[in-house]
Amino acid sequence: MAVRADLNVSLDGFATTTDQTPENPFGDDWGRLVAAYVSTRTFRARVLGDSSGEGTTGLDEDYAAAYFEEVGAEIMGAGMFGLHEHGDEPDWKGWWGDEPPFHVPVFVLTHTARPSIEFANGTVFHFVEATPGEALAKATAVAGDGDVRIGGGVDVVRQFLRAGLIDRMHLAVAPLVIGSGERIWDGLRGLENDYAVRNEVAESGVTHATFTRR
Amino acid sequence: MAVRADLNVSLDGFATTTDQTPENPFGDDWGRLVAAYVSTRTFRARVLGDSSGEGTTGLDEDYAAAYFEEVGAEIMGAGMFGLHEHGDEPDWKGWWGDEPPFHVPVFVLTHTARPSIEFANGTVFHFVEATPGEALAKATAVAGDGDVRIGGGVDVVRQFLRAGLIDRMHLAVAPLVIGSGERIWDGLRGLENDYAVRNEVAESGVTHATFTRR
Numbered sequence: 001m002a003v004r005a006d007l008n009v010s011l012d013g014f015a016t017t018t019d020q021t022p023e024n025p026f027g028d029d030w031g032r033l034v035a036a037y038v039s040t041r042t043f044r045a046r047v048l049g050d051s052s053g054e055g056t057t058g059l060d061e062d063y064a065a066a067y068f069e070e071v072g073a074e075i076m077g078a079g080m081f082g083l084h085e086h087g088d089e090p091d092w093k094g095w096w097g098d099e100p101p102f103h104v105p106v107f108v109l110t111h112t113a114r115p116s117i118e119f120a121n122g123t124v125f126h127f128v129e130a131t132p133g134e135a136l137a138k139a140t141a142v143a144g145d146g147d148v149r150i151g152g153g154v155d156v157v158r159q160f161l162r163a164g165l166i167d168r169m170h171l172a173v174a175p176l177v178i179g180s181g182e183r184i185w186d187g188l189r190g191l192e193n194d195y196a197v198r199n200e201v202a203e204s205g206v207t208h209a210t211f212t213r214r
Numbered sequence: 215m216a217v218r219a220d221l222n223v224s225l226d227g228f229a230t231t232t233d234q235t236p237e238n239p240f241g242d243d244w245g246r247l248v249a250a251y252v253s254t255r256t257f258r259a260r261v262l263g264d265s266s267g268e269g270t271t272g273l274d275e276d277y278a279a280a281y282f283e284e285v286g287a288e289i290m291g292a293g294m295f296g297l298h299e300h301g302d303e304p305d306w307k308g309w310w311g312d313e314p315p316f317h318v319p320v321f322v323l324t325h326t327a328r329p330s331i332e333f334a335n336g337t338v339f340h341f342v343e344a345t346p347g348e349a350l351a352k353a354t355a356v357a358g359d360g361d362v363r364i365g366g367g368v369d370v371v372r373q374f375l376r377a378g379l380i381d382r383m384h385l386a387v388a389p390l391v392i393g394s395g396e397r398i399w400d401g402l403r404g405l406e407n408d409y410a411v412r413n414e415v416a417e418s419g420v421t422h423a424t425f426t427r428r
Contacts, residue, residue, distance in 0.1 A: 011411075175423075176406050177403055179399070185391055190393075197419060199415040205412070207413050
């Protein structure tokens with residue numbers, strides 16, 4: 001059992017984007033940031049439900065496949081679930097429609113109680129007010145032999161890193177300079193003292209950096 | 215003839231360090247940032263004058279050797295030459311002693327006139343008040359068939375990037391999170407639109423990113 005995080009970041013370390021407008025509610029940067037990941041065979045099959053078997057292979061695909069392996073529970077922030085925009089809507093079920101790609105219990109960190117939401121595919125969202133350590137204890141209790149993933153956003157991953165609770169972090173670094181947003185590195189000076197860093201470069205130009213706790 | 219820049223940066227993009235103290239005037243971060251580079255055979259021979267032939271080989275050495283190839287002139291900021299600390303000293307000749315490792319004309323950008331300094335090994339420091347374009351014209355005029363290197367610091371490299379004057383930038387990204395200093399990425403949103411990015415990972419863990427103008 002390990003505690004893992006995976007993020008897509010730009011060269012300048014941004015994992016959130018700020019170019020959204022009312023006319024273009026996702027902005028262009030997010031698509032550019034995750035382009036290599038969403039092109040993989042695993043993402044297309046697992047997230048888009050594309051059964052054609054199409055999609056890229058190679059290193060990006062290896063990391064995408066590993067992304068979904070052996071995860072027994074997930075923890076995410078309120079923002080990643082959409083509560084900052086949709087917290088007032090009692091029927092809000094997240095961004096993922098009727099087939100959220102998690103297939104495991106997901107603990108959403110929030111200060112506002114909400115009833116759990118269960119999907120037929122095994123995804124169950126639980127809403128908890130908890131410290132990182134408390135949330136991790138809940139997730140570990142239901143993860144079985146699986147890993148616990150700290151899904152995001154960036155601020156949540158940084159909180160768990162600072163609390164020393166993450167065993168392995170994978171950053172897919174896209175060759176883009178985004179310039180603003182929320183940066184993975186802030187407040188993490190000396191991270192390399194606690195984690196060994198390994199880099200691999202994919203055919204797409206994305207560098208996959210894996211931080212493994214020493 | 216190309217205009218080139220080479221910098222050593224941390225994962226979070228810092229190419230200057232801020233942990234200097236009166237007791238430790240270089241700080242620890244700088245040494246960690248350039249550790250792989252200063253271990254190479256080329257650096258030891260070319261900068262330290264070590265004729266033993268010792269030093270690392272592999273990708274770090276390939277980039278170190280390329281660093282010194284075909285440079286016909288260099289441009290650097292006043293800070294890199296040491297004028298921020300030593301500008302009041304008429305005899306200041308830079309940090310490099312009697313054998314500066316440049317061996318070519320070097321144009322130091324400063325608002326204060328100083329006489330040129332010539333060394334037996336071909337290094338000549340000229341002090342010029344000039345825009346990036348004006349400085350580049352001076353350097354190009356004396357570089358012959360060689361490249362012009364924009365040596366640093368980070369602010370000077372960014373000025374030349376923003377002016378569209380750099381053909382190729384090589385960043386040696388060390389697996390460190392430094393947390394503060396001067397960041398290469400600031401103000402360069404969209405750099406990937408003008409430059410193709412290629413990454414290679416060295417045995418040391420350093421990722422070499424090369425930006426080539428499209």
